Amino acid sequence: GQQVMQIPQYQHVQEGEDFTTYCNSSTTLSNIQWYKQRPGGHPVFLIQLVKSGEVKKQKRLTFQFGEAKKNSSLHITATQTTDVGTYFCAGPEAGNNRKLIWGLGTSLAVNP
Amino acid sequence: EAGVTQSPTHLIKTRGQQATLRCSPISGHTSVYWYQQALGLGLQFLLWYDEGEERNRGNFPPRFSGRQFPNYSSELNVNALELEDSALYLCASSQKNIQYFGAGTRLSVL
Numbered sequence: 001g002q003q004v005m006q007i008p009q010y011q012h013v014q015e016g017e018d019f020t021t022y023c024n025s026s027t028t029l030s031n032i033q034w035y036k037q038r039p040g041g042h043p044v045f046l047i048q049l050v051k052s053g054e055v056k057k058q059k060r061l062t063f064q065f066g067e068a069k070k071n072s073s074l075h076i077t078a079t080q081t082t083d084v085g086t087y088f089c090a091g092p093e094a095g096n097n098r099k100l101i102w103g104l105g106t107s108l109a110v111n112p
Numbered sequence: 113e114a115g116v117t118q119s120p121t122h123l124i125k126t127r128g129q130q131a132t133l134r135c136s137p138i139s140g141h142t143s144v145y146w147y148q149q150a151l152g153l154g155l156q157f158l159l160w161y162d163e164g165e166e167r168n169r170g171n172f173p174p175r176f177s178g179r180q181f182p183n184y185s186s187e188l189n190v191n192a193l194e195l196e197d198s199a200l201y202l203c204a205s206s207q208k209n210i211q212y213f214g215a216g217t218r219l220s221v222l
Contacts, residue, residue: 033210042202042213043155088155090211097209098143099168104154 002027002094006087006103014111019076021106023089030092032065032072033100038085046087079110114139116214118203124220125193133188133217137205143167144186145211146178150199158201161186193221 003026013019023032031050035043047056049065049072056063060083062075076083086107090100117136125131137144146158157170161180175191184205190197198221204211 031209035211042215043204043211045210045212048210092209096168098162098206099145099157099160100209100211102155102157 002101004089004091004101004103006089006106008106009104010107010109012109012111013079015081016078019079019083019108021074021087021089021108023072023074023103025070025091025101027094028069030069030097032069032089032091034063034072034074035088035090036085037088037105041085043088076108079108081110081112084108084110116203116205116212118201118214118217120217121215122218122220124222126222127193127195129193129221131190131193131197131219133190133201133203133219134185135188135203135205135214136185137203138207138212141205141207141212142184143206144180144184145204145206146186146188147202147204148172148199149202149216150196155202159188190219195221197221 005024007022033048034046037043047063052069053067054065060077064073086105088105090102093099093101119134143162145160147155159178160168164180178188180186200216200218202216204213
């Protein structure tokens with residue numbers, strides 16, 4: 001079945017270092033979404049990418065959607081302790097745009 | 113505007129009992145999604161309701177069931193609880209394909 005895979009599963013960085021998580025889909029996606037879940041919290045929508053090759057920035061976060069619309073990445077520049085959490089990517093199920101297929105997430109720990 | 117609300121926050125049950133979890137979507141949202149998130153794991157899709165109908169179901173046994181009411185709120189019922197059902201159960205409502213999550217119900221099965 002359709003799968004969305006994320007790597008790495010875990011990442012520990014020193015505060016100030018950069019961080020990147022990658023998301024790969026087994027199928028072409030019409031869009032990809034990113035969510036963040038803080039420890040003890042619930043997933044919160046960050047951004048949606050729709051166009052092939054699209055790049056969007058939110059302050060220190062840069063999101064990219066691949067040319068083939070099968071992969072995506074989230075890059076955080078100069079991590080801060082507030083970036084701690086699990087980052088999930090999700091894409092619509094093929095033929096059912098209203099159901100999302102989720103990656104397992106990348107858990108980010110930041111050492112101050 | 114109120115977000116997605118879930119109740120109760122915590123629920124403690126013993127094996128074999130039944131649990132009922134509740135979710136109220138954001139006003140105007142007609143779809144409700146239920147997910148199970150076991151400790152340290154990702155989101156496992158359980159159920160999707162829209163306009164009062166079950167639209168899709170994840171790979172869970174039939175003892176996981178639910179319903180959606182005319183006001184679009186939803187219930188998730190878990191019968192014959194097993195120890196491995198202990199998890200955070202998240203509800204989300206959606207608009208334009210973006211999902212908005214509640215704070216979850218943490219179910220502990222002893």
